Amino acid sequence: MPSLEVFGVAAGDPDPRARRRLIDGARGGALLRLMPGRYVVRSAFDAATEHERHRARIAAVVPAVGPGLVISHESAVAMHGLPWLGPFPEHVVMLDPKRAAGQRRAHVQKVGAAGRALQAERIGGCDVTPLCETAVDIALRAPFRTAIVVLDAVLARGVPRDRLLAELRQRTPRPRSSTRARRAIEFADGLADSPGESVARLTWAEEGFPPPALQREFRDGRGLIGRVDFWFEDAGVVVEFDGLVKYRDRDMRGGRSPEQVVVDEKFREDRLRALPEVRAVVRVTWRDVEPGGNGPERLERAGVRRAV
Template structure:
């Protein structure tokens, strides 16, 4: 198994609807073939890029991340490589070595860009996708997971920050409110109250001008992101890159 199918086996984020076909790589094939249930990719597959995971024969994390970057969108590719770096499934050097070993030209520019853009500091697939959206919309690159303290001690870490403008942005999925394990015994209501207290402490810091929040739904409505951040004081440093935004 390879590509998005291998990503799913490794527990990497797979964006979009459920996979309609299983992806495999067969180095004996001359051309890639897509059937009703299986896509058989034709590509070189060195033995050191194959392993077993959960009882299945799959491509290694680095090879999987490269395959996704060569064939998927920027958002999907960054989400996968961010996850690999965060979970230490592979290193950036392993990813780049695997990419250099590929004989595929199509998609290589995107895959190289992903290597430069990826970060182990992205805390979730949503944060990865949001970072790609911000880049495509022309906003300056934010600082990730910045630590904040006040007289009471550690407040926490903000997902995104533009220190020059005093603006900090939190990406909110709903899992932390709905998943019992992530709530650590607290109710959803208690989580909301704690978030409010945390946000009030952040706003009281002398260098914080605004705290904004982004949710998954906003990613489908980029103008909302533009309006909110520009009103908060974050300027766009270049015009939106439509190709990246569509990704």
């Protein structure tokens, strides 16, 4: 798990110049202070992913908090490497079994967990809520779309839906939160292969389209063409979510140039369009499936009808 180096001056260090160098480095912009006494190199932080940045905040905070706390919610998402929409918070979220109510400080949000049977697993030397508990925590308080992205990924990692529902039943949230979390768990699908696919599926459901089949395989006389992201069978429409990562990420390109990836995708689409059951192939991007995007209109133009 890639990480940023977090450093500071050891407690009791007799050299005041060491502390002064860190303070001056932060004032000059070379360093970024994550919390009192804990720093990272700003250029490395700016170049890091959201997950790496938040894990750096966790590494800075954990040594300063008391024992018995468990990293949870958004912070547990970062530790597990689960997908997330948007930035992580600038504070670290932790469960506190000694508190009935929450407490917020500048760098830590303690969530009251008195009476909750806490479970934890060790990740990077820290106690973190397991996947199932993390997913339910997110389902109970994150925006619905964000919860779906996390739940889809947790199901894909092998956590059964029944286990998520059982974990939800053990909680005592407000009825509205519980109902929304249950809806999210029941809607989630581990076959979604990326956050973009999760958001696209939810967008179309909210717009009244029938649920598509996910990761459907297609073959022709030459053999396997591949798996498509979405298949609206009644309309004969294939939809592929194009997150552009396949063109930019060297590992995902498998040694091919971005130009060759485009050519290969074109040939793949031609083979799909040649199948008698496929009437149209539609490619969508993040812009199409975000609020206000034209993804729903593109589905309709391709022949996918909204459910009555």
